[in-house]
Amino acid sequence: MTKRIGLLGGTFNPIHNGHLQLANFVRQQLQLDVMQLLPNHLPPHKEQPLVTAKHRLAMTEAAVNDQPRLEVNAIELGRQQPSYSVDTLRQLRQQHPEDRLFFTMGMDSFVKLSSWYQWQDLLNYCHLVVCQRPGDQIPEQGPEALLWQQFGLSISELSNLPIAGHIVCLDNPLWPISSTEIRQQLLHGACASQLLPPTVAQYVADHQLYQQ
Numbered sequence: 001m002t003k004r005i006g007l008l009g010g011t012f013n014p015i016h017n018g019h020l021q022l023a024n025f026v027r028q029q030l031q032l033d034v035m036q037l038l039p040n041h042l043p044p045h046k047e048q049p050l051v052t053a054k055h056r057l058a059m060t061e062a063a064v065n066d067q068p069r070l071e072v073n074a075i076e077l078g079r080q081q082p083s084y085s086v087d088t089l090r091q092l093r094q095q096h097p098e099d100r101l102f103f104t105m106g107m108d109s110f111v112k113l114s115s116w117y118q119w120q121d122l123l124n125y126c127h128l129v130v131c132q133r134p135g136d137q138i139p140e141q142g143p144e145a146l147l148w149q150q151f152g153l154s155i156s157e158l159s160n161l162p163i164a165g166h167i168v169c170l171d172n173p174l175w176p177i178s179s180t181e182i183r184q185q186l187l188h189g190a191c192a193s194q195l196l197p198p199t200v201a202q203y204v205a206d207h208q209l210y211q212q
């Protein structure tokens with residue numbers, strides 16, 4: 001029996017309620033067997049996080065502890081080069097030759113997709129699932145617009161999908177939460193407990209993360 005596997009890559013610095021809402025929304029809408037969260041080791045396009053990959057992995061594990069069908073996959077943590085998604089997807093495709101893979105991202109990521117390493121190969125390995133995020137919309141021109149025009153599907157067309165090759169854009173409610181805002185709050189002495197899963201808020205407090 002083939003599976004429908006969701007993948008959510010992130011820096012998770014720290015993981016927040018927006019990530020969990022995104023993961024669960026996509027899991028339900030696409031009727032996934034599982035949604036795997038993939039913390040990266042060396043984010044390709046971000047300043048390197050001050051908080052180690054080990055802490056970011058532990059927070060991600062703490063966050064999904066009580067979440068059915070959400071799992072952590074630490075596949076990127078063993079690689080010493082930048083955590084390019086195409087490398088991860090190539091590896092996952094080898095492990096799951098017949099399963100449908102759904103690599104999930106917010107619109108802020110999709111609008112910059114053409115800056116990703118070997119971005120034109122991504123759809124050879126997976127489908128892309130794009131969720132709305134405050135501040136960004138499907139581009140009207142440029143490489144991402146062309147990609148969407150060529151490979152975009154509506155949710156009603158999802159029943160008989162191949163294992164890879166399409167883009168689905170979901171009409172999710174907006175979750176106005178970011179790790180940047182949470183780091184700012186923690187730096188200024190707040191506990192950000194409204195924005196973090198309780199286990200993550202506890203981990204942050206126990207390890208005194210983001211206080212400087």
Ligand SMILES: Nc1ncnc2c1ncn2[C@@H]1O[C@H](COP(=O)(O)OP(=O)(O)OP(=O)(O)O)[C@@H](O)[C@H]1O
Pocket residue numbers: 009010011012013018019022104105106107108109131132133134175176177178179180181
């Ligand atoms: N609130 C949100 N709504 C929709 N998508 C989100 C949200 N938060 C994160 N994502 C998506 O989850 C993925 C991983 O996000 P990431 O770990 O970089 O969190 P972030 O909140 O964007 O971090 P930062 O503020 O440090 O840039 C990205 O594809 C991002 O677009």
Ligand SMILES: O=C(O)c1ccc[n+]([C@@H]2O[C@H](COP(=O)([O-])O)[C@@H](O)[C@H]2O)c1
Pocket residue numbers: 008009010011012038040043044045046083084085086109115116117
């Ligand atoms: O492959 C790339 O070039 C690439 C460029 C930017 C981001 N990514 C991946 O996209 C996911 C979200 O990235 P970020 O920077 O928003 O945390 C995460 O898994 C990153 O490793 C991948």
